[in-house]
Amino acid sequence: MKIQKTYGVYLFAISLFWALWLQLTAGPSKPLPKTKTETWFLTANETLTLPEFKTIDTRSFPSRVKEKLPNSLVLSWEDLSQKETPNRGKLLETKSLQKKLSSLGIITSDLIIVLGDGKNGWGEEGRIVWSLREVGYPKTFWFNGDVSSFKDVLNQRKSKIVSQGESNHSLLLAQKEFQLHTDITKDEIAKQLNQGSYQILDTREPREFSGSTPYGEFRGGHIPGAKSFFYQNLFDDQGKIKTKEEVENSLTQLGITKSKPIIAYCTGGVRSAFVVGILRSYGYNAFNYSGSMWEWSSYKDLPLEK
Numbered sequence: 001m002k003i004q005k006t007y008g009v010y011l012f013a014i015s016l017f018w019a020l021w022l023q024l025t026a027g028p029s030k031p032l033p034k035t036k037t038e039t040w041f042l043t044a045n046e047t048l049t050l051p052e053f054k055t056i057d058t059r060s061f062p063s064r065v066k067e068k069l070p071n072s073l074v075l076s077w078e079d080l081s082q083k084e085t086p087n088r089g090k091l092l093e094t095k096s097l098q099k100k101l102s103s104l105g106i107i108t109s110d111l112i113i114v115l116g117d118g119k120n121g122w123g124e125e126g127r128i129v130w131s132l133r134e135v136g137y138p139k140t141f142w143f144n145g146d147v148s149s150f151k152d153v154l155n156q157r158k159s160k161i162v163s164q165g166e167s168n169h170s171l172l173l174a175q176k177e178f179q180l181h182t183d184i185t186k187d188e189i190a191k192q193l194n195q196g197s198y199q200i201l202d203t204r205e206p207r208e209f210s211g212s213t214p215y216g217e218f219r220g221g222h223i224p225g226a227k228s229f230f231y232q233n234l235f236d237d238q239g240k241i242k243t244k245e246e247v248e249n250s251l252t253q254l255g256i257t258k259s260k261p262i263i264a265y266c267t268g269g270v271r272s273a274f275v276v277g278i279l280r281s282y283g284y285n286a287f288n289y290s291g292s293m294w295e296w297s298s299y300k301d302l303p304l305e306k
Contacts (some may be wrong), residue, residue: 038128041241043142048153053111058124060145061242063117067147072115073104077127077270081290086298089268090290091183094135106137114142115150119239121275123231126302130273130288134183142277144241182276184263185289186295190302193224199224201258203265203271204293211306215267219297221304223265227254231271234278244282251284258284265289265296 042050055072057064064074080097082090091097093289098108106112112132116125125142143150184190192198202209209228211220220226233250236242242250256262262284264272269290279286289296296302 005127037216038280039141040126040281041142043144043152044149047113047143047150048156050111050113053113054106056112056114056128057116058128059117060121063120063147067151068117069151075128076130077124080128081268086295087291088193088294089270089292090295091131091134097135101137102121103134108136108138110137111137112137112139113146116142117231118146118219119235123271126274127270128275129277130182134181154218179234182280184289186289186299186302187292189223189263189289193303196225197260199260199262199285200279201229201256201262201272201275201277202226203229203231203264203266205230205256206292208267213297217267217293217297218300219300221297221302221306223296224303224305226305227256227263228277229254229256229264231275241278247278247282249258262286262288265292267293287296 006172040093055069057067057069057072058075058077079100080092082088082092089215092100114125114128116123116128118125129140129142189200195284200223205212206228207224208214208217210221214218227249230305234242234247236246262279264275264279264286266272269288269292271287272292275288276286276288297304
């Protein structure tokens, strides 16, 4: 009887120790990944405190004639893209692109600010920033404002309103100098289409989403499962990009979350690149389908919905 009692106490002690050990070591085997936030566009105040940078003007010709921007490089998204069907809209080969940029005096270590037409444009500034980052120019941002406010920034810098000691390098230090590829191919999309691995955003006009083909698509409609998210809805009444909270609310209403990667597309990957830049700045894992509908609609075996 004494032996059985001693044995029972021993088992109880072992059980108690094991339960305590499980509590101490309980928890996920891997830490939950943190939402990665990048910076793709800058406000006037953020631009004001930067060190020296180069400027790329991607505005339309009428805009450049109406209000000139001195000491800037003029570059359009077409200059960096293929022009032949079915590859129209996709980026040029990396070495060719880097050679072209080098001829303009742009090197990979440069800090570059891109100016576009904002709400009056097609998101060209976002496409230029996306293109340069895709081929190894990580310190490329677009300016969140019009040309007048940008010239105000330049004038303040020139008149030395901002002292050298006030220069804020935190944005640059946070910008990792590694090549992050955010382009995605039709084959990758088609392969995962039935598996629901991605959330898909159609950033075109609602009429295009419904089947209209105003910009040279071979067929009308949208990629199956895509949600209509017109890129113009990302601007507020003042023509600035909406806040993180406003964008998140809009996406939540569409059923779009941060739990799965997002693919954005349009006609030729311009408007969608602009959207991707904003989404990545707000913590979404977003990718740009640069071929977009010019490519997708030219392959009859790829599905479309209306």
